[in-house]
Amino acid sequence: MTSLANLESALGYRFNDQAFLDQALTHRSHNARHNERFEFLGDSVLNFVVAALLFDRFPKVDEGDLSRLRANLVKQSSLAEIAQSLHLSNFLRLGEGELKSGGFRRPSILADALEAIFGAVFLDGGFDAAQSVVSRLYAPLLAKVDPKTLGKDPKTLLQELLQGRKLDLPQYTVVATRGAAHSQMFDVECAVPKLDLKVSASGTSRRAAEQLAATEIIALIQAMGPAKGGSRRARKNTQLSLPVAVPQENK
Amino acid sequence: MTSLANLESALGYRFNDQAFLDQALTHRSHNARHNERFEFLGDSVLNFVVAALLFDRFPKVDEGDLSRLRANLVKQSSLAEIAQSLHLSNFLRLGEGELKSGGFRRPSILADALEAIFGAVFLDGGFDAAQSVVSRLYAPLLAKVDPKTLGKDPKTLLQELLQGRKLDLPQYTVVATRGAAHSQMFDVECAVPKLDLKVSASGTSRRAAEQLAATEIIALIQAMGPAKGGSRRARKNTQLSLPVAVPQENK
Structure with a gap:
């Protein structure tokens, strides 16, 4: 397994308590101390931070369009893309069945683990730390957002x-x-x-x-x-x- | 109109810039500088803070049940109840049509304005301020939460x-x-x-x-x-x- 320090570098955050990061990377198929509660927390910190980023960046865009933009930025495929850029699959802890069936490549597993990491950063370092990790990872996506088109069919x-x-x-x-x-x-x-x-x-x-x-x-x-x-x-x-x-x- | 200072006391927060509070209380029927963008922001800070409160309070409850509990705490009727306890209807700025049709009593208008206030507190005082206002207002509801029954039909x-x-x-x-x-x-x-x-x-x-x-x-x-x-x-x-x-x- 690649060193977790590499992942921390990519996140731009060093954990005080490594146990938070370990749990965030643990799928329920691997261990009872898995990442699903962290994912619940991380999903909501992500939603809020992205809401705040969009609110700042687009002062004239109304709330309906802000919601559409956010939905697009936090959807599974966007998260899975960020997870891939972090090489998250190298760090996941999966049960044998999931390993054999290639679970480490599944967008849902990658997206969930990334949300769990956001939750873990919040638990370990507080809101400012979580905000800074989310902002950093979302900066490239946010730079490309066109509020008139993103997420429209x-x-x-x-x-x-x-x-x-x-x-x-x-x-x-x-x-x-x-x-x-x-x-x-x-x-x-x-x-x-x-x-x-x-x-x-x-x-x-x-x-x-x-x-x-x-x-x-x-x-x-x-x-x-x-x-x-x-x-x-x-x-x-x-x-x-x-x-x-x-x-x-x-x- | 009752003084906004009374509302600030009830919220446990004094605004640095009163304009944030004014806008949070302004319905779209009243003015173009209305509260809907604040509501977008406030909804997501509320969701996150309540998620974090539930995560702390119920360390053994799984993510599915945490989601059910949160949905129940942040739903319109729960927000409208809190809004009523703050006498929010005394402070709302509504257009004439809404005034005549009793809009200041409508649960949706009350709930939206309360969310907008959470957003305004975040804009005015940052995350810690918003977290403390939400935590304070939700303390009585949270004390009554029974994770085995709340929100189940x-x-x-x-x-x-x-x-x-x-x-x-x-x-x-x-x-x-x-x-x-x-x-x-x-x-x-x-x-x-x-x-x-x-x-x-x-x-x-x-x-x-x-x-x-x-x-x-x-x-x-x-x-x-x-x-x-x-x-x-x-x-x-x-x-x-x-x-x-x-x-x-x-x-």
């Missing part, structure tokens, strides 16, 4: 993009369904007539196919470059900066 | 009570439904044959009627006094202390 993004350009809503049409009832595939077309765009996409549900089609249309619109004409009068709050940057005219 | 409580006495599950029977489709009433019977108990109750849904019947049966069982015989061998974790205290045999 492609259909919503496309709708807002078109509204920002004073264009009609996109038209979605199911053009075919294939396969048996339990494994159906849906073929969907998405059209934006004013821009002369039409794409098709397939998915295991109508919604999934529509989201995929919306993603493709967004990419096409972005490739076309900035909007012309009417969009100059678009209201500020419907302006959209998309994940792939588009030069913004009205700033 | 009556049907669950009854089931656990009977399991603790090695008795069969209660039997629920719908004996009648009355009224038109849109305003139906359900008459339900709940029976515990081994204890020779049967009650009936009515509700606008089957579930509501069953919960009411379960509540009545629990009261009857509690009135019968402590269990005899088999229950002495009941496992510790199925022992139940109910809201109305029953002498516990196996402690």
Whole structure:
């Protein structure tokens, strides 16, 4: 096992009592002194610290959007990504069954252990220590947050993009369904007539196919470059900066 | 309007910058500088502080039960009760419409404003100040928390009570439904044959009627006094202390 000191360096925190860190890394399959109570505590310290970070960073963003941003930052896949950057799987203590089935790679186990570490830092060093560890680990993610788009699904993004350009809503049409009832595939077309765009996409549900089609249309619109004409009068709050940057005219 | 100093006394916190408190008390119907962003922040500091209080107070309670307890302590009705004890409605700033419709009495408005105050204390005085205000206001509720029962519904409580006495599950029977489709009433019977108990109750849904019947049966069982015989061998974790205290045999 790699030395815990490496993990502490990556966290930017040295534990006074190593037992807290040990327990945070212990899955319930390994030992009765496992990390689930720490995870309860860590989840809530994480939620609060990320709330405070977002509150400071986006003074004009309303509470509904702040909630959406936070949900995206603290969701399992975001946590698992941070856990991977810390090489957390090298430090986990799992039971034999979990070890054999590759539990150390499971996003849920990684995310839970990372939350447990936040709880352990709070128990060991108090709130300021926990806040500083969470802030440090979240700094790269936070720097990339675009409050207008993060956590929104492609259909919503496309709708807002078109509204920002004073264009009609996109038209979605199911053009075919294939396969048996339990494994159906849906073929969907998405059209934006004013821009002369039409794409098709397939998915295991109508919604999934529509989201995929919306993603493709967004990419096409972005490739076309900035909007012309009417969009100059678009209201500020419907302006959209998309994940792939588009030069913004009205700033 | 009653002086804000009275509210500060009740909170046990004096604001450095009164503007934070003013904004926390301002409903969106009154002013654009309203309390909803503060509420976002306050909700998460509240969740965290209550999590930490429960974690400390109940070292043996698992994370699932801690979550149930917290959910119960931070739910709207609990917050509204605390808000009432602070006479918060005397301090709220509401728009005319809300004033006329009695918004200052609405549990949602009271609960939201209290959360906003927690957020304001954090902004004004930092985490320690917020923690101390939340801890102070929650002390009476926390003292009454019974981790085995708080937040469980009556049907669950009854089931656990009977399991603790090695008795069969209660039997629920719908004996009648009355009224038109849109305003139906359900008459339900709940029976515990081994204890020779049967009650009936009515509700606008089957579930509501069953919960009411379960509540009545629990009261009857509690009135019968402590269990005899088999229950002495009941496992510790199925022992139940109910809201109305029953002498516990196996402690």
